[in-house]
Amino acid sequence: MHRLIVAFLAAFDAAIAVAAGIAATLAPLTLVWVFGLGDGADWGALWPASAVVWQLGHLVPVDLTLPGDYLAATGISESAASFTLSLAPLAYAAFTAIFAARSGARASRADAWLTGVLMGAGVVAVLSALIVLTSHNTLATTSLWQGILFPTVLFAGPALAGAVVTEWREASEGVVARVRDRVEAGGEWGAVPGIAARGSAAAVAGLVGAGALAVAVAVAVRAGQIVALYQAGNLDLLGVVVVTLAQLAYLPTLVVWGVSFIAGPGFSLGTGTAVSPSGTQLGVVPGVPVLGMIPESTSTWLLLVVLLPIAVGAFAGWIARSHLLLAAGIAPRPRGRVKKIRDAASAPVRDAAPAAPAAPTVSLDDVTDASRKAALEALLAAGGSPRPASATPPVTTVVEPSRQPEPEPRREAAPHIVEPFAPRLVVAAVIAVVSAGAAALLSLFASGSLGPDRLAHVGPEPGPVALAVGVEVLVGASILLLVSRRDEDRDAGARAVPGAASTAPSLPAVAPVAPHDVAPVDAPPVRPEAPPVLPEAPPVRSEAPPVLPEAPPVRSEAPPVRSEAPPVRPVEAAEPARPAEAPEPARPADPVPSADAPVDHDAETAPIDLPTLPIDPPDAPDTAAGRPSVD
Structure with a gap:
């Protein structure tokens, strides 16, 4: 511009x-x-x-x-x-x-x-x-x-x-x-002037805020005395407004008085008077309403207010220490986020080598359903006679192993942090000196003459206030600037070791099931052409019409046997062979319906007794071609 x-x-x-x-x-x-x-x-x-x-x-x-x-x-x-x-x-x-x-x-x-x-x-x-x-x-x-x-x-x-x-x-x-x-x-001293100025500004602002807090508490506690002084002045509305505006103009002056009070030396309201945490000695006080906030006597508990400047110094020291660590390239650990840092340290490493793909696993329910279906088709294809035990292939039962908890990744400790002591000492000294100088200057501005005789000197003394503020702020700043950091602070930046996740035990591989052992559940079985029914075949219990010798092949779009069929009772012992009975006379064959003829689903059929299945149901053999199967 x-x-x-x-x-x-x-x-x-x-x-x-x-x-x-x-x-x-x-x-x-x-x-x-x-x-x-x-x-x-x-x-x-x-x-x-x-x-x-x-x-x-x-x-x-x-x-x-x-x-x-x-x-x-x-x-x-x-x-x-x-x-x-x-x-x-x-x-x-x-x-x-x-x-x-x-x-x-x-x-x-x-x-x-x-x-x-x-x-x-x-x-x-x-x-x-x-x-x-x-x-x-x-x-x-x-x-x-x-x-x-x-x-x-x-x-x-x-x-x-x-x-x-x-x-x-x-x-x-x-x-x-x-x-x-x-x-x-200038190396490690390059950031010291800026950090010292930042900490000093924080200390001065904190002192002013603490003084304002002391004034607010005094007004709240002594509000009754202030109102009584308004009433004693016999002021009308205009007088109340003017007096109140004048007192607001003196509000920053009262805040400086509050700073001198919490620092310890206090202030005076005339020659021979003193108002401090250690005691109050007053004479005749001017009838200004706001002066009613001054206590007539103090308690020894008020000596605790000197902790406020120490806390302000600690706050300034914390700000300066944080910026010193940032200037050195060390990020300080926030106190309120300990849990988040620990969780991040214990989390698995993202950049670790990917683990080998796990072997495919088959659920036990899938194997059982497929075996039942295959066994049922084999029995129906065999004409109701059970297969010998030697022809029954074993069914492989695959059980998923329990998941083991992942071990905590190893962490390597961060390198030891070396913080130079001299820059921290200089920053603490500068914060204390600047705070003392600011307190002395403000005390000088907030003191003077309010009238003749005894009121020729009112306000704080710059020297004692500066000395007290400097010492208290130095103590507070030294707590956080000169004390060494704890070991857990140094180890807060610990990192998870890359590759630690690869040391975790891998799950055992499961052998895949052969395609001829387990039939797919969702794939419909291949149905061969139905041969003529033999006379000695037992009747089949089904709601579908009987299969004729000249019946066309069963359409592939028939729904597959549901896996939720009722459980089959195991065979406890083999039944003795029944004597041969005389064969019934063959009935004349019904005319073969054409492919386009409608099918009567309500036709009466003879019941068919299905044999019971063994405990380990066999699978359908590969030589089942040419035998009928019923869905």
Whole structure:
């Protein structure tokens, strides 16, 4: 993008940031002037009041001088007529910083980050100078250089940080990209600066979140006292809205107080006061409703809140350790996926050599059904006389062997992981130092003067808070950065040995059954031509009409004998031969029906007694041609 366009967009962002802050102050004050002061309102004081509040929100101290008539009406001593108000509502500064970081990142993506940062800072400086010069009044005055410098720094610093971070992460050319490439080419130390910055950002964000959590819990626990202070102020609806908006402007300041409280040193509400987990000592507290969340006394159990900064340091250390392992080419094992990794390690290897194809197996039911059918056809073809035992071929019974459990594939342990100790130590130290510096800076911004005399100092002390935060974050970060990894973590990347699956015992091969031993179940048997029926053949019990001597061959499309025929009773002993009986006189043969003649299926037939089958049914011999078979 052209540099002129980038400069224009950066100037527009800066103007929007300043205008939004002014509008956030001017809008509620206008409501106060209209509905609160009425006709006696001095509209000339509306703009100076809004400009002073905006400057105070950007850390510019304001010198207040109360008029004499107000002192006489309220009974305030003349020694308290002049004081400095420097406790800033950090919501204004936070909004400007976030907007500036966004503007710097956008200028970096347009390949003109330096132009965008300089133009934005210049526009904020010019607008700040105009605000200071046009907001002069006798009650509230500010320094000219502070009114210009402080807002400009609050915009330029985050804008520069956002631009540099974006250049470091995304740029492929430029000064920052060349520095990054040289740093990352430094072997095992190349990834340390980026990882340390990432861990430090996580630690600072975690501290702010822990402070916000402490404020939320305090407000929830002390909600009754806060409501009581609202009621004691005798505020109308407009007053409640204005006071609530002012307290929301101080919400980031209260969050920093929460950070100092959970760190241990705490904060003060005036000279000689202290609010900390170890104890609370308060004097006269200003009647601001939100200050009702401060406990009047504390318990020794509150000392456990110092574990929160340690937990934040451990979180930052975990992030840094994970990225150190990734930079070294070692993927860390996620804690919540242990079972999945173990299951994957115990699964068979996919790329192992394919096992030999198993021999074809025949089910026992198939063999039995085929043998029954063949035996029945052989008996009917033999005219009812059983075959000798010597002619009965043995039936091969094939039983599938039970499946053996597959053995667990062998795993080889991953090589020992050697992590350099010095980079981890440096990362832990950088996280602790940056966290301490951020805590000190935030404590400096969140402290100042709230009034005369005792209220000349309110807020946390930067030094003790920085020391406590640094030590606690260092302890937490060292837990996960400096402690050696466990053996199970090192073995989490164990791989299954290729070819391990081939060591499993193979199933025994089953000999195939010869085609003449077992007849196919689904193939219809071949039926030869039916010869004339002999006189001595026993009658056949069947629903079909008797077979005549001149009957045509049975059609092949007749349905095969069903395999679910009733079981055949075994023969226990051979019956004695019956005496010969006189043959019955031969009946005259019926006329042979033609092939086209209809068949009477309801004709009466004589019953036919079938002989019983042996235990091992014989198969149909190959010489069965020319004998009849009945389906």
